[in-house]
Amino acid sequence: MLIASVTGGCSCESLSDTTDMMSVADALHRALAQVTPITDKDTVPLADALGRTTATTIRAARAMPYFDNSAMDGFALRLADLEGRCCLPVAGTVAAGDAPGVLPNGAAMRIYTGAPLPEGADTVVMREVCIDKSRKVHVSSPPKLGDNIRRAGSDQAKGEVLLGTGVRMASRHIGLLAANGLRQIEVVRRPRVAVFSTGEEVTTGPCGPGQIPDANRPLLCALLAQHGAEISDLGILPDDPVASTAHFAGLGTRFDLIVTSGAVSMGGKDHIREALTAAGGRISGWRVAIKPGKPVMFGRLGNAAFTGLPGNPFAVYVGFHLFVSAQLARMTGAEPAPFATTPACAGFDWQRKPGRAEVFPVRLGGYDAQGLPILHRLGAGVSATLLPLAGADGLATVAANISTVKHGDRLHWHPFHTTGALA
Ligand SMILES: Nc1nc2c(c(=O)[nH]1)N[C@H]1C(S)=C(S)[C@@H](COP(=O)(O)OP(=O)(O)OC[C@H]3O[C@@H](n4cnc5c(N)ncnc54)[C@H](O)[C@@H]3O)O[C@H]1N2
Numbered sequence: 001m002l003i004a005s006v007t008g009g010c011s012c013e014s015l016s017d018t019t020d021m022m023s024v025a026d027a028l029h030r031a032l033a034q035v036t037p038i039t040d041k042d043t044v045p046l047a048d049a050l051g052r053t054t055a056t057t058i059r060a061a062r063a064m065p066y067f068d069n070s071a072m073d074g075f076a077l078r079l080a081d082l083e084g085r086c087c088l089p090v091a092g093t094v095a096a097g098d099a100p101g102v103l104p105n106g107a108a109m110r111i112y113t114g115a116p117l118p119e120g121a122d123t124v125v126m127r128e129v130c131i132d133k134s135r136k137v138h139v140s141s142p143p144k145l146g147d148n149i150r151r152a153g154s155d156q157a158k159g160e161v162l163l164g165t166g167v168r169m170a171s172r173h174i175g176l177l178a179a180n181g182l183r184q185i186e187v188v189r190r191p192r193v194a195v196f197s198t199g200e201e202v203t204t205g206p207c208g209p210g211q212i213p214d215a216n217r218p219l220l221c222a223l224l225a226q227h228g229a230e231i232s233d234l235g236i237l238p239d240d241p242v243a244s245t246a247h248f249a250g251l252g253t254r255f256d257l258i259v260t261s262g263a264v265s266m267g268g269k270d271h272i273r274e275a276l277t278a279a280g281g282r283i284s285g286w287r288v289a290i291k292p293g294k295p296v297m298f299g300r301l302g303n304a305a306f307t308g309l310p311g312n313p314f315a316v317y318v319g320f321h322l323f324v325s326a327q328l329a330r331m332t333g334a335e336p337a338p339f340a341t342t343p344a345c346a347g348f349d350w351q352r353k354p355g356r357a358e359v360f361p362v363r364l365g366g367y368d369a370q371g372l373p374i375l376h377r378l379g380a381g382v383s384a385t386l387l388p389l390a391g392a393d394g395l396a397t398v399a400a401n402i403s404t405v406k407h408g409d410r411l412h413w414h415p416f417h418t419t420g421a422l423a
């Protein structure tokens with residue numbers, strides 16, 4: 001049985017408490033609608049460009065390779081000079097870094113990989129098929145014209161597009177541009193993100209009775225750093241709408257995104273909605289048919305998008321990957337990466353309550369006969385713990401309408417080796 005992906009699955013709900021919830025796909029749409037793309041640009045040295053997003057089309061400053069050069073260690077020669085013979089005198093050696101020389105008529109030159117092809121040479125014979133007799137070379141296997149030569153401009157033409165706009169710079173992009181001699185690029189300004197935790201029970205100091213350490217801000221700051229944000233850690237909001245309203249005042253002009261965790265559910269102290277509204281913000285969406293993370297809230301405050309994640313740490317992690325990372329991508333002009341697109345199959349049986357799509361930690365257990373990854377479900381669906389997640393190889397999803405998962409059922413997963421990887 002194929003289990004539809006978390007964003008693409010059937011959105012019918014079987015429980016009354018899910019009828020006023022958005023589907024995950026609708027929620028993503030709503031989350032992205034809050035975002036204003038950043039138009040400011042920074043010029044950065046290539047060495048500082050990892051994780052930044054290109055703001056312009058980047059073109060080759062020069063044709064690549066820069067000059068005709070040898071792809072192998074061996075001997076450069078004029079193929080016609082080998083006609084009727086297999087031995088040529090060696091007129092010298094040309095190494096990488098040498099200025100291009102000239103090949104004398106009827107001779108070969110010892111050449112090393114990357115060295116400029118001597119003028120007049122049209123073929124390079126690999127060292128392995130030559131007998132190097134110091135002053136002459138014996139070619140034991142006849143080469144073809146043009147063998148082992150990297151021609152100038154054969155890889156990239158001058159002016160050719162190397163990267164488009166909206167590319168999140170990974171190591172391979174940095175290498176590509178460096179090879180072309182580019183030293184700095186224009187990138188989109190980093191998204192400025194304000195982060196708050198909430199709750200009287202949450203503390204960064206020693207825990208008194210009823211208090212717990214703040215897990216969500218360190219978690220969110222780490223996730224935001226991985227996604228290239230400029231982070232302002234603004235501390236812990238008390239369970240007091242008036243105080244939180246005062247904290248929110250003015251943030252809408254300083255930030256592109258405000259992310260809070262906690263105080264978005266139904267409890268008497270869940271005051272984020274009230275505080276945001278009192279600060280002049282508006283809520284455009286609340287409650288998503290997703291487990292964990294149901295009470296997530298989307299809105300705006302001034303020019304900033306506002307995303308209120310639930311307090312449970314695993315709900316924060318999932319909410320970040322489903323919604324916040326997509327918001328950051330949209331802000332910087334990159335295409336939001338779809339979540340959990342890799343096909344896999346279940347290595348477990350599971351009876352679950354339908355109504356909300358579910359995201360859960362999984363461990364890779366091997367591969368089935370078709371090569372599909374077999375996933376084992378970790379944890380017991382508790383959103384207050386990060387322990388199963390910490391030992392997981394990724395997150396898998398089931399759609400809202402699914403009540404039974406059996407061994408071999410198709411799943412979609414989000415392997416961590418590709419999560420935010422700047423490959
Ligand atoms: N009657 C209902 N109660 C709850 C519902 C509901 O629909 N009806 N939803 C539940 C779900 S699902 C979630 S998720 C939570 C989310 O509630 P809040 O977003 O209001 O979050 P809090 O109540 O403030 O906190 C929940 C939980 O997380 C702990 N927490 C909060 N912040 C942090 C932090 N920075 N670091 C570590 N842990 C944190 C907090 O102590 C609570 O245990 O609501 C359910 N309730």
Ligand code: MOO
Nearest residue numbers: 292293294315383
């Ligand atoms: O959404 Mo909550 O995070 O299920 O506990």
